[in-house]
Amino acid sequence: xxxxxxxxxxxxxxxxxxxxxxxxxxxxxxxxxxxxxxxxxxxxxxxxxxxxxxxxxxxxxxxxxxxxxxxxxxxxxxxxxxxxxxxxxxxxxxxxxxxxxxxxxxxxxxxxxxxxxxxxxxxxxxxxxxxxxxxxxxxxxxxxxxxxxxxxxxxxxxxxxxxxxxxxxxxxxxxxxxxxxxxxxxxxxxxxxxxxxxxxxxxxxxxxxxxxxxxxxxxxxxxxxxxxxxxxxxxxxxxxxxxxxxxxxxxxxxxxxxxxxxxxxxxxxxxxxxxxxxxxxxxxxxxxxxxxxxxxxxxxxxxxxxxxxxxxxxxxxxxxxxxxxxxxxxxxxxxxxxxxxxxxxxxxxxxxxxxxxxxxxxxxxxxxxxxxxxxxxxxxxxxxxxxxxxxxxxxxxxxxxxxxxxxxxxxxxxxxxxxxxxxxxxxxxxxxxxxxxxxxxxxxxxxxxxxxxxxxxxxxxxxxxxxxxxxxxxxxxxxxxxxxxxxxxxxxxxxxxxxxxxxxxxxxxxxxxxxxxxxxxxxxxxxxxxxxxxxxxxxxxxxxxxxxxxxxxxxxxxxxxxxxx
Numbered sequence: 001x002x003x004x005x006x007x008x009x010x011x012x013x014x015x016x017x018x019x020x021x022x023x024x025x026x027x028x029x030x031x032x033x034x035x036x037x038x039x040x041x042x043x044x045x046x047x048x049x050x051x052x053x054x055x056x057x058x059x060x061x062x063x064x065x066x067x068x069x070x071x072x073x074x075x076x077x078x079x080x081x082x083x084x085x086x087x088x089x090x091x092x093x094x095x096x097x098x099x100x101x102x103x104x105x106x107x108x109x110x111x112x113x114x115x116x117x118x119x120x121x122x123x124x125x126x127x128x129x130x131x132x133x134x135x136x137x138x139x140x141x142x143x144x145x146x147x148x149x150x151x152x153x154x155x156x157x158x159x160x161x162x163x164x165x166x167x168x169x170x171x172x173x174x175x176x177x178x179x180x181x182x183x184x185x186x187x188x189x190x191x192x193x194x195x196x197x198x199x200x201x202x203x204x205x206x207x208x209x210x211x212x213x214x215x216x217x218x219x220x221x222x223x224x225x226x227x228x229x230x231x232x233x234x235x236x237x238x239x240x241x242x243x244x245x246x247x248x249x250x251x252x253x254x255x256x257x258x259x260x261x262x263x264x265x266x267x268x269x270x271x272x273x274x275x276x277x278x279x280x281x282x283x284x285x286x287x288x289x290x291x292x293x294x295x296x297x298x299x300x301x302x303x304x305x306x307x308x309x310x311x312x313x314x315x316x317x318x319x320x321x322x323x324x325x326x327x328x329x330x331x332x333x334x335x336x337x338x339x340x341x342x343x344x345x346x347x348x349x350x351x352x353x354x355x356x357x358x359x360x361x362x363x364x365x366x367x368x369x370x371x372x373x374x375x376x377x378x379x380x381x382x383x384x385x386x387x388x389x390x391x392x393x394x395x396x397x398x399x400x401x402x403x404x405x406x407x408x409x410x411x412x413x414x415x416x417x418x419x420x421x422x423x424x425x426x427x428x429x430x431x432x433x434x435x436x437x438x439x440x441x442x443x444x445x446x447x448x449x450x451x452x453x454x455x456x457x458x459x460x461x462x463x464x465x466x467x468x469x470x471x472x473x474x475x476x477x478x479x480x481x482x483x484x485x486x487x488x489x490x491x492x493x494x495x496x497x498x499x500x501x502x503x504x505x506x507x508x509x510x511x512x513x514x515x516x517x518x519x520x521x522x523x524x525x526x527x528x529x530x531x532x533x534x535x536x537x538x539x540x541x542x543x544x545x546x547x548x549x550x551x552x553x554x555x556x557x558x559x560x561x562x563x564x565x
Contacts, residue, residue, distance in 0.1 A: 061092045062103070077119035077132065084111040102149035106190070113138040118176075129172040137180045144187040146196070173211040178225070180204040194238075201233035222301050228255040243270040243279060244287070253301070260296040265289075277326045282335050285543075286324040293317025309352035319362040324376075326369040337540045340431045340475075342404055342424035346393045354391040362386065364410070366545070368454060373494075375453035379549075381418070384410035390426075398426040413449060416442035416464070430474040435548060439467035444489060452494065462489035462519075471534065471551055478547055482532045482555020487520045489560065518561035532558035 068083040086109040096102055118133025185199040206225035222228040235248040250263030267289040269276050276286045298312035339347075362384040369376040386408045390401050406422040420437035444462030451457045464486045471480035522529050532555040538547050 062088050062096065063107070064089055077117065079114075079116040079119065081114040082112065084114055085109060097149075102147055104147055104149055106145040106147065108143040108145070109140065111137055111140040129174070131172070131174045133176045135175050135178045137178075138182070140180065140183045142183065142185045144185070145190050146187060147190050173209075175209045176207070178204070178206040178209050197235065197237040199232050199235050203231045205229040219302050222255045222305065228253070228301070230254075243276060244268065245270055253299075255301050258298050258301065260294075260299050262294040262296075264292040265294060266291070273324050274326075277324075277329050281330075283326065283330050284335065288322040288324075289320070291316055291319040307350050309350060309354070311354055313356040313358065314354060315358045315360070316362070317360060319359055320364075321362070322365045322367070324367045324369075328369065328371045328374065331371070334541050338543050340424070340433065340544045342426055342433065343431050345391070345404075346427065348393055351394055352392060353394055353397050355389065357386075357388040357391060359384065359386040359388075362410075370453050370456070373453050373456045375456075377450045377453035379450060380413055381410040382414040384408060392426070395427060402426045402428075412439060412442075413446060415446045416440040430476070432472070432474050433544070435469070435471045435473070435480075437467075437469050439464070441465050444486060451491075456494040458492045458494060460490045460492055463487045467556070469552055469555060471548065473538075473544070473547060473551070475538065475540070477535060477537050478551040479535045480533075480551070480555075482534055482552060482559060483529060484532075484556050484559035485521055485529065486560070489517060489519045491517065521559055530559055530561075532556075534558070 064087055066083075066085045066087070067081050069081070071080045072078065086107060088106045088108070093102075093106065113136070115136040115138070116132055116134070120129075120131045181203050183199070183202040183204070185197075185202060186195050187197045188195050204223075206223055206228050208226035209224050210221075211224050220226065230251075230253040232251045233249070235251060237246050238244070239246065245268045247266050247268065248262055248264070249266075250261075252261045253259075267287050269286055269288055271279060273286060277283075293316060295315045296311050296313070297315070300308070300310040303310050362381075364381040364384055366379040367376050368379075386406060388404070388406045390397075390404050392398060392404075402425055404424040404426055406420075406424075408418075408420045408422075410418050410420075412418040417440040418437065420435065423434045425432040442464050444459045444464050447464075448458055451459060464484070466485045467483070469480065469482045471478055471482075473479075518530070534551050534555045536547070536551040536554050
C-alpha cells in the first residue's frame with residue numbers, strides 16, 4: 001500500500017494529477033464491487049469476512065471494509081451491496097506516523113448502494129475472470145484527506161502498476177457498463193479539516209470496461225474503457241495564498257466526441273475591494289474573472305490523463321475580466337520581479353499545446369485608485385473579441401512556430417473601435433514581445449473618466465481623430481513609435497481642495513499647460529504629423545500591462561507636446 005500511496009502522491013503533485021487521482025479512486029470503487037462478486041461466488045471456500053481480511057492485508061492494516069447487507073442471485077449473476085464503506089484505522093495511521101511511513105493521503109469512502117448484474121459465475125470460478133453486464137455505484141461519498149507526507153517526485157501515472165494492483169489474483173475484469181451516479185468527492189487538509197477541492201453531483205458512465213494485461217497499454221481506452229462520459233455540476237477550490245475561490249460549473253467530458261464543455265469558470269475574491277487590498281502584505285492587483293460557455297474541441301483524453309493537454313481549440317461565449325489596484329496602498333513595499341505572460345506559460349509543469357483560443361463578447365476593466373485624488377479611474381473595453389493562436393510550452397512546437405499571437409478587436413470605453421495585436425516570442429531569453437494598435441475617432445472629453453482621477457486633469461474640449469502605435473518590449477524596456485492625431489485640445493489641471501476634498505481647477509497651472517500643449521496634431525494643414533519616439537525603462541516589479549500602458553501614455557504626452565521628465 002505504501003508503494004501505491006507514494007505513487008498517488010506523485011500523481012497528485014499537479015492540478016491535472018489530482019484529476020487522475022480522482023479517476024483512480026473511481027476505478028478502485030468499481031473494482032471493490034467486482035472483488036465483492038469474486039469473493040462471494042467462492043462462498044463454499046471463503047466466509048463473509050474474507051474480503052475484509054483481504055483489504056486489511058493489502059493495506060497493511062490501514063483500511064477496513066464494512067457493509068450492511070450482501071444479497072446475491074447466483075443463477076442470474078446479480079449482486080446488491082448496501083452501505084459499503086472503506087475507513088482508515090486511526091490507530092494504525094498513528095503507528096505508521098511513528099514508524100516514518102505516513103501515507104500521503106487517506107481515504108474515507110461510503111457507498112449506499114452497489115448493484116452488479118449479469119456476472120458469469122463459471123468464469124469467475126474456473127478462470128479467475130470477472131465478466132459482467134452492469135455495475136452501478138450509487139451516491140458515493142469520497143473523502144480524500146491529504147497528510148502532505150510521503151515521498152514526492154515524478155508526475156507520470158503508473159498505469160501498468162495500477163492495473164496490476166486492481167487485478168490482484170484475477171486474470172480479467174470486464175464489464176459492459178459502469179455507472180457511478182451522484183458522487184460527492186472532497187479533498188481536505190488533515191490538520192485543519194479545511195476543504196481544498198470539492199466535486200459536486202459527479203456522474204461517470206464507462207462503456208466496455210476491461211482490466212487485463214493488455215488493456216493498460218491500449219491508447220484508445222480511458223479509465224480502462226472504450227467510451228467515457230463524465231459530468232460534474234460543480235468543482236471548487238480555494239487559493240492557498242490569497243482570498244480567492246476558484247470554480248468550474250457544469251463540467252462535461254465526453255471521450256467519443258473528444259469534447260469538454262464547461263458552463264463557466266470563475267475567480268471570485270472573497271473580500272470587497274478595499275478589504276481585499278488591506279489583507280495583502282504589499283500592493284497587488286485584485287482579480288474578479290468570469291468566463292462562460294467554454295467548449296474545448298478535439299481534446300486528446302489519453303494525454304490529458306497522463307498530465308498533458310493537447311487540443312485544437314477553446315471557444316468562450318462570453319467573459320468578464322475585472323482588475324483593481326490601489327496605488328496608494330503600501331507603495332514602498334516592492335514585490336517579486338514580474339515575468340511576462342509568455343514566460344509564465346513556459347513554467348507550467350504540464351506540457352500543453354493549443355492551436356486556437358477564441359474569446360467572444362468579453363468585457364475588460366482595469367480600475368486604479370490614484371494616490372493624489374484617491375479616486376478610481378476605469379479603463380474599460382466593451383464587446384471585446386480576441387483570437388489567440390499557438391499557445392504552447394513545448395520546445396518542439398516552438399521550434400516550428402515560436403510566435404504566440406493575440407488579435408484583439410474591442411471598443412475603448414464603449415466609444416471608439418480599437419484593434420491591438422500582441423506578438424509574444426516563445427523561449428526568447430529576453431522575453432521579447434511586440435504590440436501594434438489603432439484607435440478610431442472619438443470626442444476627447446470622453447476620456448475624462450480616466451484623466452480626472454488618474455492625472456488629475458480634465459479635458460475641456462477636443463477631438464481625437466486617430467491613435468496608432470508600434471511598440472517592442474523586453475525584460476528591460478519598451479521602444480517604438482506613437483502617433484496621436486487630434487484637434488482643438490484644451491485641458492484643465494486639477495488639485496484636491498483640502499476643505500471640500502473635491503478636485504478643483506488649478507487656473508494658473510492650466511493656463512501654462514495649454515500654452516505648452518500643442519492644441520492640434522498636425523498643427524496646420526501644411527505641417528507634418530508629430531510622431532513620438534518612445535524609450536521607456538521597465539519597472540521589473542510591475543506587470544507587462546503597466547509597461548505597455550506607461551510606454552503608450554509617454555508617447556501620447558509627447559505627441560501632444562508635453563515633454564516627459
